[in-house]
Amino acid sequence: MRVIGISPMHDSSVAIVHNGNLEYFCKEERLTRKKRDHYPFQSLEKAFKESKGKIDYAVISSPVKTDPFNDYLESYLNKKLNKQVIRLCDHHHLTHASLCFYNSGFNEALSVIIDRNGSYHSRIRESETIFNCSYPNTFETLYKSFWLDKIGVNEDLQNFQKVKEVCKDFDCKIVAESTMNITKVYETATVLIGEHPLENGKTMGLAAYGKKSKQNNLFINGIPNTNLFITNNDFNQTVLQKSHTNKLTKNLRKSNYKFYADYAYHVQKQTQEQVLQLVKKYVDKTKQTNVCISGGYGLNVVTNEYLVKMLPEVNFYFEPLADDSGNSIGAAMYVYRQLTNDTKINKLQNTFFNNVKHKISVNGKKTNTDEIARLLKKQKIVAVFNGKAEGGPRALGNRSILFDPTNKNAKEIVNRVKKREWYRPFAASILKENFSEFFLTNGLKESKFMTISFQSKTSEIPGVVHVDNSCRVQTVTKDIPHLYNLLKDFEKYRNVPVLLNTSFNMAGEALVETVEDAILTFKNTEIDVLWFPEINEILTKEDL
DSSP states (O other): OEEEEEEOSTTOEEEEEETTEEEEEEEHHHHHOOTTOSOOHHHHHHHHHHOSSOOOEEEEOOSBTTOHHHHHHHHHHHHHHSSOEEEOTTOHHHHHHHHHHHHHOOSEEEEEEEOSSOOEETTEEEEEEEEEEETTTEEEEEEEEEEESOOSHHHHHHHHHHHHHHTTTOOSEEEEEESOOHHHHHHHHHHHTTOOTTOHHHHHHHHTTOOOOOOOOSEETTEEOGGGEEEOSSTTSOEEEGGGTTOOOSOOOTTTOHHHHHHHHHHHHHHHHHHHHHHHHHHHHHOOOEEEEESGGGGOHHHHHHHHHHOTTSEEEEOTTTTGGGHHHHHHHHHHHHHHOOOOOOOOOOOEEESOOOOOOOOOEEOOHHHHHHHHHTTOOEEEOOSSEESSSSOOSSSEEEEOTTOTTHHHHHHHHHTOOTTOOOEEEEEGGGHHHHEEOTTOSOOTTSOOEEEEOOSSOGGGOOTTSEEEEEEEOTTSHHHHHHHHHHHHHHSOOEEEEEESSOTTSOOOOSHHHHHHHHHTSOOOEEEEGGGTEEEEGGGO
C-alpha cells in the first residue's frame, strides 16, 4: 500500500510511504530555494513523477482546517488519484506524534509534542500534547493544552465551549488558561532580537552568553503568565514581554548583547524546566520510560540534554524532523497503520532521504579522504555534496561544511563565511567509538542525529565548544563511510577524530539540494574546496 502525505504551511513537504517504509520525501524549500516555503507544488509534482507504483491513498496534514489551499489540494488530489482524500487538519499534534513514535523503534512510548502552533480551532490552538502510543495504531491522548486568542469574560466562555467541542472524544487532562504556551514564551526572546519567531535556534545560541539575573517568573503553577506579554490578535503574529516593547533590536553586537543574552538565558532555563516537569509527571503517572519528543521545541538541543541528564531512567528519542517538515511523513505513516494494522517496527536509520539521488559530472580533480584531511589540516573550508540530502534541518555529512575544530578561531572564521551571527556555535561530528572520550554522554552510547548537546571533557576542540562548554554532537559510524573514513584520516593529522560540521548553505538560505546549487554556493562564497565523495573528486576555485 502506498500513501502520499502532504504538509502545507511553513516548512512544507511531501512524502510517500510504501508498506510502512519511506519511499519518497522532499521539502519544498530545497527545490524553490525559498526558505520555509508554504506551498509544496514542486515537491508534489516530483512525487507523482517518481512514485514507484500506484498511490492508494492521499492525506493532507495542515494545522489550519479552513485554509483555502487545503481545498485546492484536495480537489487536485481527487482528480489526480480519483480517490477520496483524507484530512488530518484537526490533528496536527497527532501527525507529529506518529512520526516520532514510528521512527523511534519503541514498541510503546509516550509521545510528547511541544509546539508553537498546533491545530487551530477558531479561538484556541494546540500547544502541548502527550500521547500514550503503542502498535499498531494506538494514540491515546493523556494531556492536551491550548493557547487562547484572548482572555476576558466573553472570550473565556467562547474558548471554554470550543475546548469542550474539540476534546469531547478525549478522556484526558485539558489545560486552556493562557494566551501563551512554552514555545511562544521562548519566542519572546527570539522576537526581541529582531528574528523571525521560527528562528529560535538563534536564541538558544545566544542564551549561553547570558547569566542568571532578576527576571519575572514566566510561568505560574505551570501556566504561562499571560499578564506579562503583549501579542497581536492574529494567531501567527509575534509576542513580547510588555516591558520589552521599546527594547527591540536587529543589531545585536558584542557591545550591547548582555541584556538580550540574559533574557534568552532566562527563557531557556524556565521553559526547559516546564518541559521537564511535564515529562516527569506523565512518566511517573504511566510508569512508561520510553519517551519520544517532537514539535518545533523538540529541536532545542539544550533542553534535550537537560531531560537526559535529569531523567536518567528514561529512554529518550528526539525526532530529527521535529519541525513541521516531518508532518507529511507522520501523516502518511498514521494512515498506513490505521488501514493495515501493520505491527512491523521500522526504526529510523538516517535522514538522507530528501528528494532523489543526483547524477554528478563536474570534471574535478581526483581525491581521497586522506587528501581532504590534509586540506582541513591546512585550514581549508571543505563543503560536501554526497548522495541524497538530509531531510531535516541538521546537516549530517551529505550536505555539510567542514572545518578544523582545533582552530580556536573556527567559530569566527566559519560564521563570517556563512554570514551568520557572531554568537552562534557549530556542531561536531565525532567517531562513535570516541564519543565518551571527548564528551560527558550522560549514559548515552550515541547521538546519531545531532538532537542533543553535551558538555565537553577536553580543551582540544575549541572550534566546536560553545561558551558554556556545550556542543551539539553527531556520532559517526561506518554507515556514513565517507565521513567515517575522513574522521579516521583527520585523526592522524590532528590527533582528534572530530570535525566542525555545519549545514551547506548560507545564512537564511535553504540547504543545497542539487549539484547546481552546490556549485553556485561554492562559487559565491569563501569556501575553499567542494568535495564529491561518490566520484572521489573535488573542485577548487581554480576549476571554475
